Amino acid sequence: MMTATPTEVTTVTLSINGQSVTAPAGTLLIEVCKKLGTEVPAFCYYEGFSLQAACRMCLVEIEKFPKLQASCTIPVSEGMVVRTESPAVVAARKDMLEFLLSNHPLDCPVCDKGGECELQDMTFRYGAGESRFTEIKVHTPEKQWSPVVFYDAPRCILCYRCVRVCDEGLGVGALGIQYRGVGAEIIPNMGDHLNCDECGACIDICPVGALTSGAYRYKTRPWEMNHVGTVCTHCSNGCKTTLGVRTDEIIRGNNRDSSGINGEFLCGKGRYAFDFNKHEDRLTSPLIRKDGQLVEVSWSEALKAVATKFSETQAAGGSFGVIGGVHSTNEENYFLQKFARQGLKTANLDHQRTGDVPALLDALSGKSDVLATTDDLYNTAAALVIGSDLAQQHPFLAYQLRANGRHHNARVYTVTPGKVREADYAAASLTYGSTSELFGKLDELRDRLKAEPELVILFSDAIKGADVAKLVAYGDSLGITVKYVALVDYSNSRGALDMGLLPTLGPGYHAAPVNGLAAPDMLAAGLDVLWVVGADSGKGNAKFTVVQDMFLTPTAAAADIVLPSASAYEKSGTVTNVCGQVQKLKPAVRTMGTKPDLEIMGLIAREMGLNLGIWTHDHVLTEIRSGVAGYNVPLPIIQTGGAAQAQPVNGRVPLDGRPELVQSAQDTLFTSGTLGRYSKALTSVIEYPGKLYSDNQ
């Protein structure tokens, strides 16, 4: 573990409800109670954010203190005698709830939060059954601040959680409190609307139903949903998201149970952009081009047509090209490369490359424990971000670094082509005009970084090819422990590389037996058959194109056969995030007419009479675990919703010397490659399409 050197802590002994406990001096009383299993109700106190002491729910009795004390702001001290259930405390809780409810509309039967509401729960447990207030309740109409954020002031209990998560957690600071007393309410940064990340963190953290989400509001009662923990299918950060599903429809994405690598964090894509799944343009039937037009056909006709075309081309000695996807599972990508190399006997295999992982692994040859995890970003003493607008392109990684800065005073350094949000707390933030200046800027930081105890370097496609080795040499020159993250764009960009969707590298970065063509060369070559699985690569000069996709992308629209595939929210299998952490998907819904890519490939193989092994995710995973270097990840961890870091080769990696093929798509918070176009949640916000390195962040 990389943690800052712990300073000597003294412990104190105190008594809570007659029980003697010891705790490090300075720990908050409410935390000590929690550890002891003694519940102290709290609204405004929220672990990880600044103290507010606004709600007074956490009052406890402490001997020698004249009045009840807010346990959320009192550090424990030697000899304290605390009572959390004395008659005075019980009465105070009742009174606080009576105050909180004095203007509350109590519209629980129609409130989104009903059943999951902390105010309901506390009133149930500690509240009074009646109120002494006879005044008319202040009512104000609900307000829409954006397509995804709504605010209902009468329900608000002014706990400031939303304000703090937005300001401290995200670094956005879009929410505030206006006026005072009974008129006090939360306000958005643009007067009557929001201009922000649209991440919905404020909605999730709200203990009551004051902030509600455009995607979910008034759609269901929470207990009518099933909750499916899976992995977000947008960016490479690999956040776990818990999908709320009712009658085969996803209606909510959140991670309130804090499971997974990301705790409660999700950006807007993880929280709302599941809506592409039910977009009306979703393909639900195979299509074959007949007389120039793509027409719907049955699965059996389509599969037979693909198999026949593949077999005939093979028999005639024709050429193939295969382009795989960056959202497909590891199993699908592994199976696809096997299909290409063993089945079609072609080495023309590629995918959309967005970060130079092979070059990094090659440069790190001989070193071990040098690839950072998302946990490391929260624990490292220092981090250096190169060439990425992290808060936009890698929201969760940015969140980890910011939390690290807030909780452990980590130093963050950025060297980017423009202003980034990290600059507001960074130890140093340098900008460069062109990538040729990049290493010069790094030299400027050298002495400061040398003084750090350790460092994690995150770098984008701004550093690729030979520059990666140069960067590692720079890291070596610092004389401290350095770990690396090669930033890639999409949910399984890393897995596509690890599984060998490359013309020169097989699974596990081993040299491919034969070298093939890279994607642009395939498109230019006028191959007899181009097979595109989950990518919008274009068809180039290919004579015949088979596309597997969820939508009629430009590539699919130009294809000869189109097979409708299932989304990541509809299948199992594993994906690997930007830090190499492997996680398991869980199917949440199904879309009639579609099939997972793995099944489609398996069925084509069967039609062709090829024996490529059993095509279930579990079976292929077993093959990957035993055959792909570094993928022998512990099953119990990934099967129970955890993440395990794959440890790829420690050795030289033969590079194809084509760094120009590595290109980040530069997605913002509101775009997500092809998928983003089909998410109305993303395209409907005013911030869409967003801008990297924008001055006003």
Next chain:
Amino acid sequence: MTFSPDLEARFEKLVASYPEGRTRSAVIPMLMYAQDELGAVTPELVAEVAKRCKVPPIQVEEVIGYYSMLHRKPQGKYHVQVCTNISCLLVGGEELYHHASKKLGIGHKQTTADGIFSLEEVECMGACSWAPAVEIDYTFHHHVTPEKLDQLLDGLKKPQ
């Protein structure tokens, strides 16, 4: 946005008088001084103060919403503030407020047509010991009676 040299100097001193990372403490005094010079808190001022104090603009908005002495609209040349909180109320603060309102022909947070006076009913100004109290701009007036208020206002109205 730039201010008069005097105010700029004042701001410079202000910002420097708080520890590193605590410049947010300068938000209230900055707004007050700038309001005196500009006549009101304008949206540009909000952005400027946020920038200088290194806080999100919305935190400046919060302060303006909370403190009644910060105004978004220009006040009269003389801003008359009458306290009607408990101590003043007990000794005629409310009558005083109504008297002022009638005499000036304006209500709470309004300005006379000639732009000379604006009136505001304010919360406790910390002058309870000398209640009822009236504050005109930054000057306190203690144990104010309707007659005393008349004299005060008439005195101010005379061209000086």
